[in-house]
Amino acid sequence: MTEINYIRQQVNGKGHTYAEVARRTNRDPRTVQKYADLDEFQPELKGRKHQPSPVMDPVKEIVDQWLREDLKKKKKYRRTAKRIWELLKEECGFKGSDRTVRAYVSKRKIELLEEMEANDEAALPLEASPGDAQVDFGEAPFKVEGEVIELPYLVMSFPL
Incomplete structure (x- = not known):
């Protein structure tokens, strides 16, 4: 990117x-001309190619439930994603790879967390004066x- 800026400055500015x-x-003169003539240089971002995973389709509901x-x-x-893959192999006779399951689990965790955040209500911070105790079950x-x-358990704490 710095070289492109240098080319543009040398040709257009000087x-x-x-x-x-x-x-x-x-560099090739045609490359220099291309960079110098661009009004705004933004490198093209390549989108991810959607690859269907027919091996995951039968077990997606199970993984989502887990x-x-x-x-x-x-x-x-x-x-963990590795443990999910192992369980799928044991319980469902899954033939896919570890990497396939990891990619799906990673994507779905993000989607599920976003869904949960959209449904959650705002939380208020706890405030306590010194000497007060907090109890939780x-x-x-x-x-x-x-x-x-x-x-069941009981926890008692004295916040600072």
Whole structure:
């Protein structure tokens, strides 16, 4: 981009010929002329080519369901794209590649998060004076005697 600006400045601003600038920049004179004659140079951005993935079509609903379930869980307990691919191979006899599943999961996660943000209402910040306690109830997976079970918990904190 800096070379293009240099070419435009030399030809249009200082009046050098295309051939002179071409020799200095080691470019073809036709290339120099093309850059110098452009009113506004914006490099063309190539759009992504849409590639159908017929291997994913039968399992898209399953993956979407898993992703929606995972959005309700804590980040630590969500399925990764690799884990989704492994589950698809085990449960559905999926023949596609890991990369295909990763690309679909990445795209769908963004779309689902945007949908959720559009549906969410604005949240108000919590304000507490010193000495006040905050209490919260919830459920989390706990490992009890080698078995993972959901149990309720209570958290009490003293905000600063």
